[in-house]
Amino acid sequence: MKEETSRLTSQAVRREMHSSRAVPSVIAAVLVILLCLYVMLEAALKALGQDPWLIGPEGLASWIGSLPGGIEPALLGAAGALLFIVGLIFFLAAVLPGRRARLSIPNGRAAVVVDAEVLASSLARRARVAAGVTPEQVLVTIGRRLVDVQVRPTSGIPLDEQAVQAAVEDELRRTAVDPVPEVRVAVAPSGVIGQ
Amino acid sequence: MNQTPRTINRILLALFGLILMAAGAFTAALAVPAVARWWEAASVEAGRAIGHLLDATTLEGQRDSWLWLVLALLMVLTVILMITWIANQGKGRSGVLAHDGGAHHSGGRDDDGTHAGSPGNGTAAGDVTINSAVAEQALKAALAERVDLVNSSVSTWEFKGQPALKIRVFPRQGVAPYVVAEEVSALVQALDVTLGTQTPVLISISSGARTRFTRAERVR
Numbered sequence: 001m002k003e004e005t006s007r008l009t010s011q012a013v014r015r016e017m018h019s020s021r022a023v024p025s026v027i028a029a030v031l032v033i034l035l036c037l038y039v040m041l042e043a044a045l046k047a048l049g050q051d052p053w054l055i056g057p058e059g060l061a062s063w064i065g066s067l068p069g070g071i072e073p074a075l076l077g078a079a080g081a082l083l084f085i086v087g088l089i090f091f092l093a094a095v096l097p098g099r100r101a102r103l104s105i106p107n108g109r110a111a112v113v114v115d116a117e118v119l120a121s122s123l124a125r126r127a128r129v130a131a132g133v134t135p136e137q138v139l140v141t142i143g144r145r146l147v148d149v150q151v152r153p154t155s156g157i158p159l160d161e162q163a164v165q166a167a168v169e170d171e172l173r174r175t176a177v178d179p180v181p182e183v184r185v186a187v188a189p190s191g192v193i194g195q
Numbered sequence: 196m197n198q199t200p201r202t203i204n205r206i207l208l209a210l211f212g213l214i215l216m217a218a219g220a221f222t223a224a225l226a227v228p229a230v231a232r233w234w235e236a237a238s239v240e241a242g243r244a245i246g247h248l249l250d251a252t253t254l255e256g257q258r259d260s261w262l263w264l265v266l267a268l269l270m271v272l273t274v275i276l277m278i279t280w281i282a283n284q285g286k287g288r289s290g291v292l293a294h295d296g297g298a299h300h301s302g303g304r305d306d307d308g309t310h311a312g313s314p315g316n317g318t319a320a321g322d323v324t325i326n327s328a329v330a331e332q333a334l335k336a337a338l339a340e341r342v343d344l345v346n347s348s349v350s351t352w353e354f355k356g357q358p359a360l361k362i363r364v365f366p367r368q369g370v371a372p373y374v375v376a377e378e379v380s381a382l383v384q385a386l387d388v389t390l391g392t393q394t395p396v397l398i399s400i401s402s403g404a405r406t407r408f409t410r411a412e413r414v415r
Contacts, residue, residue: 004357005394009395009397012354012359012395013397015201016397016399020197021201021204021205022285024208025281026284028208029281033278036270036274037270040266040267040270040271043266043267044264046259047259047261049259057263061242061245062242065238065241067225067238073226074226076223076225077223077226079223080219080220080225082219083215083218083219083222084216084219084223085219087211087217088212090208091208091212092212094205094206094212095205105372107376107380107398109380109384109387110379110380110396111396112398113397113398113399115402117402118366118370118372118400118401118402118406119372121368121369122369122371124369125368125369174371175373176373
């Protein structure tokens with residue numbers, strides 16, 4: 001692989017692992033547009049000397065100035081808290097790292113990113129084959145440092161926990177996920193009947 | 196892979212969030228009697244200042260200040276900026292996979308036959324443009340034959356000023372992602388050889404609604 005291509009490839013991996021925040025951005029932009037259109041309308045009416053549509057600038061200013069006149073403190077507090085929480089959601093969307101549930105697989109030619117869900121279903125399949133149970137009896141959760149495998153054995157049939165662990169670890173090693181997560185297999189104490 | 200302005204997204208979102216948080220905190224604080232008393236005095240003061248400003252900016256013979264027109268224009272400008280911001284999300288699709296020409300004619304590599312013995316060295320006169328549809332359709336046709344994939348999509352994007360391929364595949368449940376990655380990258384290498392160029396490639400192995408509701412496995 002050419003040097004420039006490999007540099008761009010590693011940049012693409014880093015970009016794909018994080019959210020672009022396009023959805024909150026569009027929501028915020030639409031909200032600002034709606035507010036601006038309304039303020040523009042009222043300002044234009046005022047400039048042309050027309051009557052205000054809903055509430056004129058003076059009316060709004062005197063209402064804000066008279067706060068909290070006549071409004072119950074509890075209502076005011078609740079409205080403020082609601083506004084604060086909405087703001088906090090947008091702020092956190094911007095400030096948090098925005099990591100997506102994805103993993104990257106090293107590859108000689110291309111940048112490869114895998115949804116955690118895809119890897120989880122492939123691990124679940126290996127675990128299921130090793131344990132000899134049906135798909136419904138295995139649940140795999142992938143975290144950043146831990147792969148959690150939950151198996152419900154079939155009632156009366158012993159289950160080899162070590163074999164499941166080895167199979168899942170082998171699949172992870174083949175996938176070459178970096179960093180290698182720890183595997184934890186949990187076998188449910190009660191089995192299911194009639195599988 | 197697209198040209199979404201990620202830094203601007205973060206800055207503007209943080210700003211928007213902070214303004215909302217400040218407005219919310221102020222509204223909630225008004226419920227406290229001490230703050231309400233302070234606001235009563237401060238708002239009268241602020242109202243007087245705004246009144247003076249409006250009086251000062253009212254032209255003779257006019258009823259209202261020209262600041263209202265300025266405000267309306269500012270709002271139009273903000274709306275235009277916001278629409279630009281929205282339009283920039285997810286931008287960057289490209290129709291050209293590779294372009295070869297122009298650059299080879301400079302730096303002493305002229306069409307004087309010095310490289311005539313080595314064809315394909317970019318010495319011939321003229322430009323070569325490979326349309327992105329070439330790679331997209333070739334890869335899509337190759338991926339469509341596979342039974343372990345529910346669906347796939349191939350698109351070309353302009354990434355850091357260079358064309359790049361994005362291959363999105365949706366494997367069936369339980370298919371090992373490393374197998375898919377290896378086989379798709381083998382296809383990409385075959386494409387490299389065919390086209391004679393090497394573009395950055397992103398292989399995205401995803402799960403979608405269709406993978407969840409189709410049968411888990413098939414005989415391969």
